[in-house]
Amino acid sequence: xxxxxxxxxxxHGPYERIGIGDLELEEGGTIPxxxxxxxxxxTLNAARDNAILIPTWYSGSSRIMEQVYIGPGRALxxxxxxxxxxxxxxxxxxxxxxxxxxxxxxxxxxxVRIGDDVRAQHRLLTAHFGIDTLALVVGGSMxxxxxxxxxxxxxxxxxxxxxIAGTARNTEHDFLFADTLIEAITTDPDFRSxxxxxSSDVSDGLRRHARLWTVMxxxxxxxxxxxxxxxxxxxxxxxxxxxxxxxxxxxxxxxxLCMAWKWQHADVGRHAGGDLKAALGRIRAKTFVMPISHDxxxxxxxxxxEQAMIPGSEFRPIDSVDGHFGLFGYxxxxxxxxxxxxxxxxxxxxx
Amino acid sequence: xxxxxxxxxxxHGPYERIGIGDLELEEGGTIPxxxxxxxxxxTLNAARDNAILIPTWYSGSSRIMEQVYIGPGRALxxxxxxxxxxxxxxxxxxxxxxxxxxxxxxxxxxxVRIGDDVRAQHRLLTAHFGIDTLALVVGGSMxxxxxxxxxxxxxxxxxxxxxIAGTARNTEHDFLFADTLIEAITTDPDFRSxxxxxSSDVSDGLRRHARLWTVMxxxxxxxxxxxxxxxxxxxxxxxxxxxxxxxxxxxxxxxxLCMAWKWQHADVGRHAGGDLKAALGRIRAKTFVMPISHDxxxxxxxxxxEQAMIPGSEFRPIDSVDGHFGLFGYxxxxxxxxxxxxxxxxxxxxx
Numbered sequence: 001x002x003x004x005x006x007x008x009x010x011x012h013g014p015y016e017r018i019g020i021g022d023l024e025l026e027e028g029g030t031i032p033x034x035x036x037x038x039x040x041x042x043t044l045n046a047a048r049d050n051a052i053l054i055p056t057w058y059s060g061s062s063r064i065m066e067q068v069y070i071g072p073g074r075a076l077x078x079x080x081x082x083x084x085x086x087x088x089x090x091x092x093x094x095x096x097x098x099x100x101x102x103x104x105x106x107x108x109x110x111x112v113r114i115g116d117d118v119r120a121q122h123r124l125l126t127a128h129f130g131i132d133t134l135a136l137v138v139g140g141s142m143x144x145x146x147x148x149x150x151x152x153x154x155x156x157x158x159x160x161x162x163x164i165a166g167t168a169r170n171t172e173h174d175f176l177f178a179d180t181l182i183e184a185i186t187t188d189p190d191f192r193s194x195x196x197x198x199s200s201d202v203s204d205g206l207r208r209h210a211r212l213w214t215v216m217x218x219x220x221x222x223x224x225x226x227x228x229x230x231x232x233x234x235x236x237x238x239x240x241x242x243x244x245x246x247x248x249x250x251x252x253x254x255x256x257l258c259m260a261w262k263w264q265h266a267d268v269g270r271h272a273g274g275d276l277k278a279a280l281g282r283i284r285a286k287t288f289v290m291p292i293s294h295d296x297x298x299x300x301x302x303x304x305x306e307q308a309m310i311p312g313s314e315f316r317p318i319d320s321v322d323g324h325f326g327l328f329g330y331x332x333x334x335x336x337x338x339x340x341x342x343x344x345x346x347x348x349x350x351x
Numbered sequence: 352x353x354x355x356x357x358x359x360x361x362x363h364g365p366y367e368r369i370g371i372g373d374l375e376l377e378e379g380g381t382i383p384x385x386x387x388x389x390x391x392x393x394t395l396n397a398a399r400d401n402a403i404l405i406p407t408w409y410s411g412s413s414r415i416m417e418q419v420y421i422g423p424g425r426a427l428x429x430x431x432x433x434x435x436x437x438x439x440x441x442x443x444x445x446x447x448x449x450x451x452x453x454x455x456x457x458x459x460x461x462x463v464r465i466g467d468d469v470r471a472q473h474r475l476l477t478a479h480f481g482i483d484t485l486a487l488v489v490g491g492s493m494x495x496x497x498x499x500x501x502x503x504x505x506x507x508x509x510x511x512x513x514x515i516a517g518t519a520r521n522t523e524h525d526f527l528f529a530d531t532l533i534e535a536i537t538t539d540p541d542f543r544s545x546x547x548x549x550s551s552d553v554s555d556g557l558r559r560h561a562r563l564w565t566v567m568x569x570x571x572x573x574x575x576x577x578x579x580x581x582x583x584x585x586x587x588x589x590x591x592x593x594x595x596x597x598x599x600x601x602x603x604x605x606x607x608l609c610m611a612w613k614w615q616h617a618d619v620g621r622h623a624g625g626d627l628k629a630a631l632g633r634i635r636a637k638t639f640v641m642p643i644s645h646d647x648x649x650x651x652x653x654x655x656x657e658q659a660m661i662p663g664s665e666f667r668p669i670d671s672v673d674g675h676f677g678l679f680g681y682x683x684x685x686x687x688x689x690x691x692x693x694x695x696x697x698x699x700x701x702x
Contacts, residue, residue, distance in 0.1 A: 172587040173574040177566045183559055189540065208534055215528045216566070220650045223524040236523040296647060299571045 001101045004199055006250035007092040012063040015039045015093060020123045029110040036124055037093030039085040041070060042078035051082045051131045057141035058259045059251060062087050068329035075342035086121045090258030097254035106254050107194025114266045118149040136346060138162040140327040145266040151283045152268040159350040161285040162342060165292045165327055168306050169267040169276050174297045177216055178264045184208035185253050194254050202253045210248040214240055219294035219323035227321060231330055280309040286348045287313040288341055294323040316341045352452045355550055357601035358443040363414045366390045366444060371474045380461040387475055388444030390436040392421060392429035402482045403427060405436045408492035409610045410602060413438050419680035426693035437472045441609030448605035457605050458545025465617045469500040487697060489513040491678040496617040502634045503619040510701040512636040513693060516643045516678055519657050520618040520627050525648045528567055529615045535559035536604050545605050553604045561599040565591055570645035570674035578672060582681055631660040637699045638664040639692055645674040667692045
């Protein structure tokens with residue numbers, strides 16, 4: 001356990017930390033008294049059928065989902081829906097390496113899979129909130145991985161699904177990219193095999209990690225069209241330092257590594273003995289597959305190939321030169337595209 | 352200076368090392384007795400107008416250009432043309448950090464720009480071979496950077512130009528990518544600021560460098576369509592180890608860094624006070640701009656934007672899921688596409 005004010009209520013709240021009991025893990029081991037950081041908006045209706053679940057992405061928290069994706073008058077409207085934002089395990093707000101005591105803390109934290117998050121969230125929704133139907137599960141990147149896992153694992157519960165900029169089975173290319181991120185951190189001598197005294201000790205590794213993200217997270221077109229300058233930065237180096245390096249600098253390295261491993265091993269195919277098509281064939285949710293046009297590691301073609309395996313699904317790409325980080329919502333045309341697709345999806349009669 | 356058998360005649364030859372005298376450098380300083388490693392094929396005709404120049408790319412030598420690009424009956428036919436393959440400075444065969452003695456050797460090697468290579472090659476062609484017209488300059492990646500530099504700097508001498516998978520001015524995105532490669536090497540503690548005792552001391556850094564290349568050098572579609580398996584590897588990890596890591600492992604780190612810096616700073620715009628369009632407007636060569644469809648760091652759009660600035664030029668993309676490393680020629684459809692475009696270009700009447 002280590003102090004890290006970055007994950008505080010001041011920065012990411014308000015959120016509630018809700019215990020869901022001991023969580024047995026797919027890869028073995030147990031997280032005792034697993035706690036999920038949860039934010040909610042809106043009210044569950046009498047029929048208990050207006051709930052929307054939003055999981056989180058790598059390095060992100062519920063806060064950015066609130067800021068970029070939900071709001072009155074938007075598709076994800078808290079005046080119509082009861083919106084549950086559940087922070088992923090290892091993300092820093094829920095149970096994570098940096099906030100866990102004893103032998104399971106820090107580098108001793110067990111391997112967690114997307115399926116563990118989804119089972120934890122299922123327990124949260126059913127036991128804590130008394131919800132047994134979800135009008136929609138929507139998430140980006142690792143949030144999309146969780147969305148796919150939800151739709152395959154609980155096909156009767158999930159009525160609609162919108163995986164944005166992510167895949168159901170992580171690709172080999174994506175695995176290799178995540179490996180480079182992991183190496184950027186773990187090869188910093190001050191990482192000390194995960195036994196650093198404070199996260200800032202690993203600043204060199206975090207910095208390299210941020211620079212790798214700069215190359216793969218946006219796109220060549222983003223830089224060519226000067227989007228970084230349009231965002232208010234003076235130069236590409238200014239953008240790298242004040243946006244990318246600054247964004248990742250306060251995060252906990254072991255937390256990031258927990259998420260990176262989870263991201264790499266996402267695969268709904270394991271529900272059908274490795275048969276991805278059979279697993280995706282179980283989905284009964286109306287599904288809009290929503291990749292982002294210029295995404296360099298969850299590219300259109302990879303997402304399209306999976307969409308073709310999902311019964312009744314539709315391919316709804318989002319156009320943005322911001323690439324994967326279109327997710328951040330800086331592209332002024334992003335939110336309107338997201339809302340148009342999600343509004344149409346939510347209007348879809350699934351009875 | 353350091354022994355490195357990788358750059359030997361056995362592996363890259365036969366080549367001749369030709370002195371072109373002292374080379375004053377754009378960034379300051381001089382390479383005394385600069386030597387270029389040169390391979391030639393074919394015979395210079397009586398009119399001295401059938402010469403083709405082929406510069407080399409990052410980490411590559413004249414050998415792969417001979418193996419993949421030239422041959423009897425092909426567009427680059429040594430029975431019709433006098434083909435000069437000139438290895439770039441810093442590439443390991445010509446004057447390079449690892450083979451330079453004294454204060455200028457190893458980490459003391461001066462900064463070299465694309466323009467320095469092109470002036471050195473110009474001296475080689477005019478003074479050594481007595482050539483003052485080039486039927487074609489063609490190269491890939493950093494070879495494309497040299498091709499653009501040739502066409503802008505010596506517009507009367509270059510009759511045709513074919514930059515493959517490269518740009519005339521390096522982009523910000525590409526600069527950041529090259530930075531990650533540089534960091535992969537220089538952050539290895541055994542790099543010792545370039546004062547390692549043998550290149551294998553830096554194996555960790557070279558390994559990380561190879562893994563970054565795996566992510567950016569090919570493409571997501573390459574892995575999704577199983578091209579690495581079609582190339583005979585058992586798995587993606589087998590491909591990473593036996594192809595990518597093995598390819599870069601014997602190379603000299605300081606040589607790679609010399610090339611990486613040069614690659615980052617390529618910019619023909621400096622011939623026109625920073626005005627790229629004005630510089631490219633000077634080109635009188637018939638130019639085919641030939642990016643590769645799935646290239647992740649010299650993408651179609653970046654190359655297209657430059658092509659639009661070159662008088663009389665044509666945009667001739669090559670289709671290959673192999674991405675940038677399509678250059679290696681493993682895609683069975685690659686050579687035929689290259690030959691079709693180059694044959695048409697060479698048939699173009701430039702008188």
